[in-house]
Amino acid sequence: MGFLEKLERKIGRYAIKNLMMYLTVLYSIGFAISLINIEIYYNYLSLDIPKILSGQVWRILTWTLYAPDQSIFFGAIMLYLYYNLGSNLERVWGSFRFNLYMFMGYFLLIVGAFVLYAIYGDLVSYYPLTPDSLNMSIFLAFAVTYPEMSFYVYFVLPIKAKYLAFVYLLIEVYSFIIGGVITKASIGLSLLNFVIFYLLTRNWYRISPKNVARQVKFKKAAKIRPAGESIHKCAVCGRTEKDDDTLEFRFCSKCKGNLEYCSDHLYTHIHVE
Incomplete structure (x- = not known):
């Protein structure tokens, strides 16, 4: 039995069922706030480390309300897409593993924000980390789980998930190269979360030397x-x-x-x- 299986037996009962439904509600609230005034998010809700250290501890939770798009049409599409992708992943992985994937991603970004503050000081107050890249990594995880699933780009052109994931990775790598330190941290930590989760959940016995020798x-x-x-x-x-x-x-x-x-x-x- 692997590490995750043992961990799931011990604390799996505490996993939040239908987590993506609750996250979608939070994103919807953040989206509504962004339509009113996006500055509300940055002034009172963002992952601003100096303000957290000064007593505004609610920001450790409320920063997840970030809405990446202020267009009603595209914002609604993104919320629908997030919900469907996340719900399908939870159905396949189970609630415990999907919880682990999301919360581990949030934790890495929070730790990264504190490290950036220790290095760069108040710079992180002007450009706080957001969960945007982590939310997009949900699609990357979905593409690995359902590589042959087709998405209709602009509702017309069918493209398989594995090809869209490749394009997404190219965009992220390009953004990582040309972006500032905050962009690099956000993308790097979100992709690191995906890599760690993949390594933890991969069936290593299948490629172990003992099993390979047995097959030969x-x-x-x-x-x-x-x-x-x-x-x-x-x-x-x-x-x-x-x-x-x-x-x-x-x-x-x-x-x-x-x-x-x-x-x-x-x-x-x-x-x-």
Whole structure:
């Protein structure tokens, strides 16, 4: 069992269900505020570290209200897109992992803001970090999860998610290169969040040396197997795929000798030392 699986067993029950619905409500509030006067956000709600240190601690939460677009039409589209992408990711990943992805991203940006303040001082008050790049990284995570999904650009041109993600990465890299230190931090930390999450959730056993060696040995054995002989055989009951084509077989990593077991005995057999 991996680290995330253990963590989810311990604290997974505390994950917020339908998190994207609540975030969309917050974005909608921020969008409404931006339509009234965007300065309200910067004066009272943004991630302004000096003001946080002076007592305005609510900014640690309210900075997430940032609305990237003040156009009603495009703003509404972005809110709809955020909600659908996030909801689908939560449905596939589970509430715990989607919570982890979003909150880890917010945490990295908050820590980054304090580090920037320690280095550059009041500069971060004039150009505070926003969650814009983190919100866009939701699409990047969606594209990795659903690479073949098609989006209709301008409601007409169908383009697969993996190609749009590539274009998005090019834009982010270009913005990172030409942007100032705040832009670099916002983009860099958001992409770092994606990379960390990807590394934590990747199935490393599949590419581990032990599993690769096991696959090579299996392929060699399959080549010299006489015609008509079964491929799989349970070390407990002796059944093969010829006895029941619905049976699934797995090797046990704790047993010596690369023994294979059917699904009925994989977790109930006595390990061979």
